[in-house]
Amino acid sequence: MIGLNTAAVYILQTLGSMYLLIVLMRFILQLVRANFYNPLCQFIVRATQxxxxxxxxxIPGFGGLDIASLVLAIVLxxxxxxxxxxxTYGVIANPLQMLIWSMIGITALFLKVFFFALIISVILSWVAQGSHNPGVELVNQVCDPVLAPIRRILPSMGGLDLSPIFAFLALKLLDMLVIQNLMIMTGMPDVLRMLL
Structure with missing residues (x-):
């Protein structure tokens, strides 16, 4: 039988993760120099303001980076x-250990944002190429900094863009070799691994 604590954890993780994603997107949008006049960017700004x-x-910005939003994401x-x-367990872990888990979690979410943005970008390139929809423009602005270095290295394939494949591989390898190993090395409980 599922208890109230399980339901509370589910609600907490769902709503908390949604807001955490919005806060991290605020950092990513400044990182990739996204167009803040885009309605979706305006929503993110209003939700996090x-x-x-x-x-x-x-906490001031540094080098054009929104450090305050990154700190807020880690705190959340x-x-x-x-x-x-x-x-879940009725206890709280060592604060330093939870801080390390928080930084691992933010890094994992950061990689997931780019991974899923790439998937959306590939799908949109098939169905909505050249669209000026705010969502399409935002996805392209998020993906371009990841794909640009790969496109410089890869030779032209006659209109076929293979850079997303190599970006997927790089992001997945980072997740498998770095994030997952850090979770194991720091003793992160399974309930938190599912959250991240």
Whole structure:
């Protein structure tokens, strides 16, 4: 029988992960120099502004990067991990260990954003090539910095773009060889691995 704690963990992970994704997207959008006049970018800015505005007074940007949004993402991941452990096991782990897990989780989510953006980009290249839809433009702006170095190395294949295949391989290898091994080495519980 499924208890209230399991349901609470599910709701917490679902809603918390959605907002965490929005906060991390705020960092990624500045990282890739996305068009902030895009309606989707405007939504992300409005959704994150209440928490980021006071944090920016303490944590300034550095080198064009929105460090405050990255710190907020790590703090939110830390809170999600702490609440998940509390609801699942009734205990909270060592704060330093949870901070390390939070950074691993943010890195894993960062890679997933690019992985799924690439999948969407490939599908859109088949069905909506040249579209000026805000969603299509945003996906292309997120994918271009990942694909540009690969496109410079790969020779032209007569209009066939193979760069997403190599980007998928690189992202998957990073996940398998770095993220998964870090999760195991730091003793991350299974309930948290499923969250990340």
């Amino acid at each position: 209440p928490l980021l505005k006071p944090l920016r007074k303490i 991941q830390f809170i999600l991990i702490a609440l998940t452990l509390l609801l």
